Amino acid sequence: MIKVGLLGCGTVGGGVYNILTTKKEDIERKLGEEIQIKRILVNEKNKKRKYDVDASLLTENYKEIIEDPEIQLVVELIGGETPTLGYIKEAINHHKNIVTANKLILAKYGREIFQLAKNNNVKVYYEGSVGGGIPIIKTLKESMIANKIGRIYGILNGTTNYILTQMTEKSIDFEDALKKAQSLGYAESDPYFDVSGLDCAYKISILSSLAFESFIDVNSIYVEGIDKIEREDIEIAEELGYTIKLLAIGKRYEDKMLDIRVHPTFIPKSNPLSKINGVYNVVQIHGDVVGDIMIYGQGAGEMPTASAVVADIMEAAKSIKYHIENEYSIGRLNGLKLIGTDEIENSFYIRLRVNDIPGVFAKIAKAFGDNEVSIASVIQKHRLNPVVPIFLLTHPIEEKKMKKAIDSLKELDDVIEIKNIIRVEDFNEKF
Numbered sequence: 001m002i003k004v005g006l007l008g009c010g011t012v013g014g015g016v017y018n019i020l021t022t023k024k025e026d027i028e029r030k031l032g033e034e035i036q037i038k039r040i041l042v043n044e045k046n047k048k049r050k051y052d053v054d055a056s057l058l059t060e061n062y063k064e065i066i067e068d069p070e071i072q073l074v075v076e077l078i079g080g081e082t083p084t085l086g087y088i089k090e091a092i093n094h095h096k097n098i099v100t101a102n103k104l105i106l107a108k109y110g111r112e113i114f115q116l117a118k119n120n121n122v123k124v125y126y127e128g129s130v131g132g133g134i135p136i137i138k139t140l141k142e143s144m145i146a147n148k149i150g151r152i153y154g155i156l157n158g159t160t161n162y163i164l165t166q167m168t169e170k171s172i173d174f175e176d177a178l179k180k181a182q183s184l185g186y187a188e189s190d191p192y193f194d195v196s197g198l199d200c201a202y203k204i205s206i207l208s209s210l211a212f213e214s215f216i217d218v219n220s221i222y223v224e225g226i227d228k229i230e231r232e233d234i235e236i237a238e239e240l241g242y243t244i245k246l247l248a249i250g251k252r253y254e255d256k257m258l259d260i261r262v263h264p265t266f267i268p269k270s271n272p273l274s275k276i277n278g279v280y281n282v283v284q285i286h287g288d289v290v291g292d293i294m295i296y297g298q299g300a301g302e303m304p305t306a307s308a309v310v311a312d313i314m315e316a317a318k319s320i321k322y323h324i325e326n327e328y329s330i331g332r333l334n335g336l337k338l339i340g341t342d343e344i345e346n347s348f349y350i351r352l353r354v355n356d357i358p359g360v361f362a363k364i365a366k367a368f369g370d371n372e373v374s375i376a377s378v379i380q381k382h383r384l385n386p387v388v389p390i391f392l393l394t395h396p397i398e399e400k401k402m403k404k405a406i407d408s409l410k411e412l413d414d415v416i417e418i419k420n421i422i423r424v425e426d427f428n429e430k431f
């Protein structure tokens with residue numbers, strides 16, 4: 001019998017408890033071993049819970065789990081950095097294997113945690129940390145092991161994808177869509193992490209560390225969230241044949257450089273990523289042997305995430321049962337440098353408000369240099385006003401050149417305000 005301690009019994013922890021108790025026999029049959037939850041750490045023992053959790057298992061004292069010699073596996077589903085990082089490290093020092101869905105901890109402290117686990121000859125499993133129910137960690141670590149990965153595209157945050165879909169399809173406001181995502185259990189306890197793009201940055205740093213075998217410092221990733229996206233941007237994107245998604249990008253250039261970033265992106269409607277809606281996430285990977293693969297599923301929520309966590313628990317139990325040694329972990333190679341976004345060439349969508357005077361487009365186009373702007377248009381419904389919104393779509397241009405052009409736009413008297421700038425991904429690069 002493998003005895004497990006759960007840290008947290010909220011959205012995901014509750015789902016894990018439910019699966020481990022209702023599918024107990026099934027799990028034992030598949031594993032050839034019983035899994036027993038011995039203790040569950042929560043913040044408040046007397047809180048009303050969704051599932052009928054055996055009250056005798058609940059504790060508010062983490063030491064009852066971490067210092068229990070019978071518990072071989074600790075499943076961390078509290079989230080955040082404090083007190084979680086300390087609990088994980090203490091558990092490893094007590095020779096417990098770890099399962100976690102905590103992307104923040106892995107992205108920020110992964111190297112330290114994996115080293116500590118190696119020193120203590122225990123393992124850390126983290127399938128639930130990226131893409132909810134999508135088996136993406138296993139895909140990268142095992143199924144694609146023969147490949148050199150050239151590129152990863154991911155829609156990796158269920159909350160923001162749900163919000164953008166609601167804003168696009170149902171014309172629901174940002175705030176209302178966020179409230180719905182929270183009530184469905186998709187959002188982080190502080191939804192700032194979702195909306196700001198940080199959650200997505202943690203996830204792409206974990207995937208990139210695995211794919212490019214090079215520990216990625218999450219603080220050096222360019223991150224932009226969805227908080228500046230307005231309905232107008234979504235409508236224009238639709239008219240132009242694009243959908244706006246919060247896209248995570250990881251690209252390898254010539255074994256020397258990595259381009260890793262997270263930002264709202266215009267995705268052509270012809271690309272399958274544009275069709276991934278609601279809480280669904282997707283990861284598209286290019287490997288030199290297999291070519292492109294795409295894997296998608298629900299990226300957040302109780303049961304999809306619990307599915308990934310229970311898979312990890314079962315794998316950890318198997319490893320404990322058969323005494324399988326700790327193998328490699330993320331970040332084996334060094335030396336790949338991150339490129340700053342200034343060096344990267346993209347097309348850009350730019351929305352501004354200008355005085356509606358003859359010749360205003362010509363002045364704006366001049367700021368970009370000849371031939372850099374492919375489409376410039378007035379948003380027609382505002383045409384009778386003296387100040388009108390317009391948008392531009394540039395040809396591919398280096399970001400630093402685009403910024404220079406924006407600076408010169410700001411100096412034009414007829415440009416009242418730059419409302420939004422969004423990158424357009426063309427998906428045509430070859431790896």
Ligand SMILES: NC(=O)C1=CN([C@@H]2O[C@H](COP(=O)(O)OP(=O)(O)OC[C@H]3O[C@@H](n4cnc5c(N)ncnc54)[C@H](OP(=O)(O)O)[C@@H]3O)[C@@H](O)[C@H]2O)C=CC1
Nearest residue numbers: 008009010011012042043044077078079101102300301305
């Ligand atoms: N929700 C989702 O869709 C997904 C979440 N994740 C990750 O899974 C983890 C858990 O998320 P989620 O289940 O949504 O979080 P919840 O907020 O729903 O649950 C957190 C749990 O931790 C307990 N807890 C919080 N603080 C403490 C503390 N200081 N000491 C002891 N227990 C504490 C809470 O106790 P109590 O119940 O008493 O309040 C609760 O049971 C996070 O790392 C998150 O990023 C990953 C993928 C998807």
Ligand SMILES: N[C@@H](CC=O)C(=O)O
Nearest residue numbers: 157158159187188300
């Ligand atoms: N808040 C996250 C939860 C899963 O990681 C999301 O919305 O994707």
